[in-house]
Amino acid sequence: MDRQRPIERVKGTLDLLPESYAQHVAVREQLSRLFASYGYRGVEPPILEHAELHLRKSGGGIISKLYTFQDFARRRLCLRPELTASVVRVYVNALRHAPLPVRLQYCGPAFRYEQPQRGRHRQFTHIGVELLGAAGPAADAEIIALACKGLQALGLRRLTVRLGHVGVMLALLTNLRLSERARSFFIESMENLGKPHLGIESIKQALHDLEIIPAGAAPAEPHNDILRPLLEARPEEAAALIERLLAMMNVQPRQSRDARQVAARLLGKMRHEEHQAQVQRAVDFLAELALIKGQPPEVFTDIGKLLEKFALPQQPLEDLQRLVETLRAYEVPEEQLSIDLSFGRGIQYYTGVIFEIQHEALGREDELCGGGRYDDLVAVLGGDEAVPACGFSFGLERLLLALEAEELPLARSEGPDLLVIPIGRAVGGEAARLAELLRGSGLRVELEIKERTLKSSLSYANKSGVPFACIVGEDELRAATVRLRNMRTREERSEPLAELGRLAATILAARQAG
Amino acid sequence: MRDNGQRLTIALPSKGNLEDPTLAFMAECNLRVERLNPREYEAGVAGQPDMKVIFQRTDDIPSKVEEEIADLGIAGYDLLMEYKRETDRLAVLMENLGYGRCALVLAVPESWVDAQSLGDLADLATLFKERGGELRVATKFPSLTWQFLHDHGIHYFSLVESHGAIELAPAMGFADIISDLTTSGVTLRDNRLKTIQNGTILRSEACLIGNLHALHASRAKLRQTRYLLEAFESRRRAQEYYSITANLRGASEEAVADHLIGDLELAGMKGPTIAKVYAKERHERDWYAVSVVVKRALVDRAIAHLRAAGGSGITVSKGEFVFADTCTSYERLTGLLKHWKEA
Numbered sequence: 001m002d003r004q005r006p007i008e009r010v011k012g013t014l015d016l017l018p019e020s021y022a023q024h025v026a027v028r029e030q031l032s033r034l035f036a037s038y039g040y041r042g043v044e045p046p047i048l049e050h051a052e053l054h055l056r057k058s059g060g061g062i063i064s065k066l067y068t069f070q071d072f073a074r075r076r077l078c079l080r081p082e083l084t085a086s087v088v089r090v091y092v093n094a095l096r097h098a099p100l101p102v103r104l105q106y107c108g109p110a111f112r113y114e115q116p117q118r119g120r121h122r123q124f125t126h127i128g129v130e131l132l133g134a135a136g137p138a139a140d141a142e143i144i145a146l147a148c149k150g151l152q153a154l155g156l157r158r159l160t161v162r163l164g165h166v167g168v169m170l171a172l173l174t175n176l177r178l179s180e181r182a183r184s185f186f187i188e189s190m191e192n193l194g195k196p197h198l199g200i201e202s203i204k205q206a207l208h209d210l211e212i213i214p215a216g217a218a219p220a221e222p223h224n225d226i227l228r229p230l231l232e233a234r235p236e237e238a239a240a241l242i243e244r245l246l247a248m249m250n251v252q253p254r255q256s257r258d259a260r261q262v263a264a265r266l267l268g269k270m271r272h273e274e275h276q277a278q279v280q281r282a283v284d285f286l287a288e289l290a291l292i293k294g295q296p297p298e299v300f301t302d303i304g305k306l307l308e309k310f311a312l313p314q315q316p317l318e319d320l321q322r323l324v325e326t327l328r329a330y331e332v333p334e335e336q337l338s339i340d341l342s343f344g345r346g347i348q349y350y351t352g353v354i355f356e357i358q359h360e361a362l363g364r365e366d367e368l369c370g371g372g373r374y375d376d377l378v379a380v381l382g383g384d385e386a387v388p389a390c391g392f393s394f395g396l397e398r399l400l401l402a403l404e405a406e407e408l409p410l411a412r413s414e415g416p417d418l419l420v421i422p423i424g425r426a427v428g429g430e431a432a433r434l435a436e437l438l439r440g441s442g443l444r445v446e447l448e449i450k451e452r453t454l455k456s457s458l459s460y461a462n463k464s465g466v467p468f469a470c471i472v473g474e475d476e477l478r479a480a481t482v483r484l485r486n487m488r489t490r491e492e493r494s495e496p497l498a499e500l501g502r503l504a505a506t507i508l509a510a511r512q513a514g
Numbered sequence: 515m516r517d518n519g520q521r522l523t524i525a526l527p528s529k530g531n532l533e534d535p536t537l538a539f540m541a542e543c544n545l546r547v548e549r550l551n552p553r554e555y556e557a558g559v560a561g562q563p564d565m566k567v568i569f570q571r572t573d574d575i576p577s578k579v580e581e582e583i584a585d586l587g588i589a590g591y592d593l594l595m596e597y598k599r600e601t602d603r604l605a606v607l608m609e610n611l612g613y614g615r616c617a618l619v620l621a622v623p624e625s626w627v628d629a630q631s632l633g634d635l636a637d638l639a640t641l642f643k644e645r646g647g648e649l650r651v652a653t654k655f656p657s658l659t660w661q662f663l664h665d666h667g668i669h670y671f672s673l674v675e676s677h678g679a680i681e682l683a684p685a686m687g688f689a690d691i692i693s694d695l696t697t698s699g700v701t702l703r704d705n706r707l708k709t710i711q712n713g714t715i716l717r718s719e720a721c722l723i724g725n726l727h728a729l730h731a732s733r734a735k736l737r738q739t740r741y742l743l744e745a746f747e748s749r750r751r752a753q754e755y756y757s758i759t760a761n762l763r764g765a766s767e768e769a770v771a772d773h774l775i776g777d778l779e780l781a782g783m784k785g786p787t788i789a790k791v792y793a794k795e796r797h798e799r800d801w802y803a804v805s806v807v808v809k810r811a812l813v814d815r816a817i818a819h820l821r822a823a824g825g826s827g828i829t830v831s832k833g834e835f836v837f838a839d840t841c842t843s844y845e846r847l848t849g850l851l852k853h854w855k856e857a
Contacts, residue, residue: 011600055643060669076672181640185667210667211633211712246627253625255687256647265641266628 012114012122014397018413023400024125026411028107031127031150031394038146040105040129045086047109051078053085057380059188059348065112079111084374084391085349085381087130092383100133100387107396119365119398128371128393132378135388137322140353140373144323145330147357147369147392154399155408158360159368161332162340163323165316166190166350166372168303172285172310176278182212186282190344193290200287213279231270239263285310293340296324303341319353349374355392361405368402369394414444417507419461421448423473431472434482434500438470441504461487468507521566522738525584528555528569532720535613536588539720543745564738576723580604585728585735586742592618592695592718596655605850607722607739608746608843612753614720615697618655620662620713622691623684624706631711635691636668642690643670652680652689655715659693662715681705722746722843726854729847736851743844748835755783755836756813759805760825761791770802773823780816782806807836 009015016024032042051068058081067079080086083106095102107127114120129146131139144161151159169190173183189206192198207213230238242263246252253262288309292302303317320339328334345354354372362368371392378387403410418438422431435447446466448457454471461469471483476494484503485492495503526540526547527533540547540559547567549557559565570578575589576597591609622629629635639649649671653659656673663671674689681701683689693715696702702709722743729736764770767788774786782805791801804825808816813830820828 055670060664060667063669064664179637179640180644181637181667184640206667210636211631246625251625251627253623255684256642256650256690257626262626262628265637269628269634 010122012116014121014123018415020400022411022413023403024396027154027396027399027403028125028127030153032105032107034150034153035105035129035146038103038129038142040103043087043090043104043106044108045080045083045090045106047079047111048077049080049086049089051076053089053381054078054081057349057377058082058085059184059346061188061191061346061348062112065114067111067113081112082110082347083108083126083128083393084130085377087391088132088374088377088381088383088389091130091132091387092378092381096383096387101139102132103129104132105129117365119362119395119401121397125396126393127396128369128391130389130391132389133387134390135375137319137326137353139388139390140319140323141326141330143371143390143392144353144355145327145332147355147371147394148330148332148336150394151357151368151399154403156359156368156399156402156406158402158406159336160338160358160360161336162338162343162356162358163320164340164343164354164372165320165352166344166354167316167319167352168307168312168341169285169289169344170351171312171316172282175310175312176282178278178282179275182275182279182282184348185210185212186286187344187348188346189286190342191346193286193344194293194340194342200283200290203286204283207279207283213276230267235267238267242266290342293338293342296321296334296337296339299339303339306341316352323353345370345372349377349380351375353390359398359402359405362398362401365398367395368398415464416444416446416466417511418443418468418470419446419448419457419466420470420472421454421457421461423454423471425451427472427474427477430477434470434472434497437500438504441501443504443507458485458487467510470503520732520734521564522586522735522742523566523568523584524559524742525568525570525575525578525587525589527572527575527588530572532572532588532590532614536720539611539613539749543742543749545742545745562738562741564734565742576604579723579725582725582728584725586722586724586739588720588722590614590616590718591721592616592655592658592716594721594723595716595718596658602854603725603727605724605726605847607724607743607847608750609719609721610750611720611722611746612750615718616695617697617717618658618693618715619696619702619709620651620659620691620693620715621681621696621702621707621709624708629710632666632668632713635710635713636666639668639670648672649691650674650689651691651693652676652683653693654680654695655693658715662693666712681707724847726850730851730854739847740841740844743847744837744841745835747841747843748837751836751838752833754810755807755833756810756830757805757807757833758813758816758820758828758830759803760820760828762802762804762820762823762825763800764802765800767802770804770823774804774806774819777815777819779812780806780808780819782808807833 051066054062054066062081066081069077071077087104087106091102105128107125109123110126111123114122116122129143131143148161169186173186189203192202193200230241233241239260243259246259246263253259288306292299292306300317300321304314307314307317324337327337343356350372352373352375356367357369358366359368369392371390373390375386375388378389379385420431420435422428432447435445438445458469467487469485469487471485476482480497481494482497483492484495526536537547545562546560547557548560555569557567557569559567568584572590573593575587576594578584579587580601580603588611594606620635622635629638642649651659651671652674654677656675660673674683676683680692680694682705683692684707685705692707699709724739729739762770767790770788771786775781786804786806789803791803793799793801806816817828
């Protein structure tokens with residue numbers, strides 16, 4: 001048969017080989033222990049979820065990258081693109097009767113259909129926490145402090161913690177009563193507002209491209225003067241009139257939309273101009289929002305002025321002030337903190353304080369961690385009542401890149417200490433028993449299971465970097481001994497079986513000496 | 515990897531509306547496909563013992579070329595783009611062969627009088643979602659449609675993949691709108707559907723595709739491909755150009771040339787060719803035959819220009835093949851191959 005073509009790994013995914021696997025596990029365990037020390041207990045939702053979980057509130061940024069498919073029962077499923085929605089679902093399904101607050105931690109793979117590049121993959125690992133059932137700066141501070149402590153515990157230093165607040169923009173959008181689509185657009189555009197290569201101009205352009213603001217004169221409404229009587233009529237009358245007109249023209253919408261719905265929307269479109277003014281006001285606001293960034297306390301003055309100018313509640317400002325105060329108690333280095341209202345997270349469910357932690361050395365994909373407050377998500381996902389919540393997650397792969405960039409010691413893969421080599425089939429059983437005994441005393445032991453010459457076995461040990469070999473032959477067994485070979489020095493000596501404990505101790509000592 | 519020997523294998527569409535024009539195009543290019551039996555799946559190319567044709571379902575051609583079952587293929591650009599997302603073996607060698615034109619468009623029920631543009635569709639998608647539903651889009655092109663909608667800020671929709679008559683979906687109620695191929699728009703109108711502003715996902719025509727790995731590995735196949743590209747390209751160019759000959763009176767070749775070059779656009783690709791006409795009557799020995807090659811759109815002007823100069827016996831003919839200095843598509847291919855390596 002021809003040699004088969006090897007199967008490549010899926011684009012945008014990584015293989016963890018023993019070295020990187022060990023690093024993954026070490027970072028994961030360290031963070032998990034830290035989370036536990038703050039009272040966060042582990043959960044592990046499945047990778048497969050109903051697509052609906054993310055369609056409800058995650059927003060276009062996530063949905064457009066969602067791996068979705070129909071299973072054999074024609075259910076629309078997805079590979080989770082992040083874990084917060086899943087953890088909230090777990091809470092709603094199984095933990096909603098638990099006393100609040102509920103503190104949960106998790107770690108696992110997530111999937112997004114991205115353009116792969118350094119620090120951005122199609123499968124990546126999120127490790128994080130969610131704090132459910134607690135509102136206010138004390139909860140926000142716990143989360144943000146915990147994220148900072150996690151990075152500190154790993155030894156990372158070159159960090160910037162950006163604090164923002166989605167509530168400012170949300171309050172404005174609510175006041176303006178924008179269409180749902182315009183509202184979603186602005187929330188998601190926040191992500192690009194603070195990016196130097198995008199910014200407010202790119203958002204204005206997108207408003208035109210997506211036809212939220214029609215380019216030039218509205219081309220769809222050439223008959224506005226004819227339609228004026230309709231616009232001046234009471235809405236119900238106008239809608240009824242349009243319906244009758246449609247019927248007269250034999251236009252009969254069927255199936256998913258009836259004449260009433262078509263008429264209602266047509267009327268809504270005619271009143272578009274009013275809406276345009278509101279959209280413009282949101283753009284003006286964004287332009288000002290983009291300028292608000294800096295260190296506390298100076299930046300607080302600017303925020304106060306902006307809120308006042310647009311007649312918005314001062315709550316977000318108070319949140320941020322108290323948050324910064326509380327973070328001081330956690331000894332989060334103040335020079336790492338910056339307040340920046342020009343950034344958004346590209347996910348729609350956030351409602352309050354949001355934050356990101358960036359690493360200096362990672363270039364464009366520099367976000368190690370992101371999170372914030374999402375007070376509506378529990379209710380959106382079917383929870384009994386509004387349970388305020390917040391959380392964050394680290395991107396594990398990026399943490400490893402940051403550790404590498406700061407040249408911090410990485411965990412090493414733990415190879416075996418010893419290869420037990422039986423000489424001849426007759427002593428196979430004895431060798432297996434011996435290997436078990438040695439494993440029991442804490443050694444990592446491989447048993448030679450290939451029938452090959454002693455020379456090839458030793459060569460295998462040598463090439464795979466196993467430091468010791470234990471040779472078990474009939475002669476040795478008769479004398480109640482084994483031969484221990486130091487692979488590096490090639491010294492061999494006879495060791496009595498009665499003193500296996502001492503043998504194990506020697507090898508352990510060698511391992512610790514490195 | 516499959517061994518096709520050193521014969522260049524070309525996958526051509528069988529059945530479907532690309533079959534006949536493809537065979538006609540090949541014949542025009544002096545590459546007549548010789549099929550012993552119309553049901554035969556393999557065929558030869560007249561006068562080209564080193565080329566082989568295999569017939570494939572149109573939909574399968576991109577994958578057959580990617581899998582190297584064929585080295586080259588002719589497929590609709592639409593199908594190629596639907597199929598090709600992240601393969602680096604597959605490349606378009608010539609994107610417009612001049613036939614099989616169509617467009618993949620979004621179409622909504624005519625009765626949606628409030629829906630005229632993509633912006634309306636985005637609004638409607640949000641509206642459907644608010645009502646707890648989803649805008650359902652029937653299509654045979656899920657990848658292209660999915661990407662297009664998301665790129666245009668439409669995130670709440672579901673695709674209904676169907677291989678039957680897509681245009682029936684809204685009336686039958688299993689989709690709200692469709693994304694489908696159209697050439698004239700008649701089928702859409704017959705089914706009381708209409709296109710919307712900015713709702714064209716892709717314009718398509720037949721194109722030539724190739725497997726870079728196969729062409730990289732075999733000089734012989736690359737040589738055959740060059741021959742094919744030369745033929746295709748010069749034939750396509752010939753469809754753009756006309757050759758005009760006329761008799762013109764003038765004091766000298768120079769004088770005639772000066773007049774013709776007076777309108778640079780009409781002076782031909784390089785410049786006019788001028789030859790003396792040895793008229794039977796000696797006193798008529800001041801006639802010159804001129805010939806120029808001009809773009810199709812300029813033929814009328816060129817004739818007027820020649821007439822104004824006293825031209826007579828003006829003959830316009832279409833070239834069979836028009837070769838330029840170099841074969842653009844072959845040069846592009848060699849460029850691709852130079853940088854190509856197995857990912």
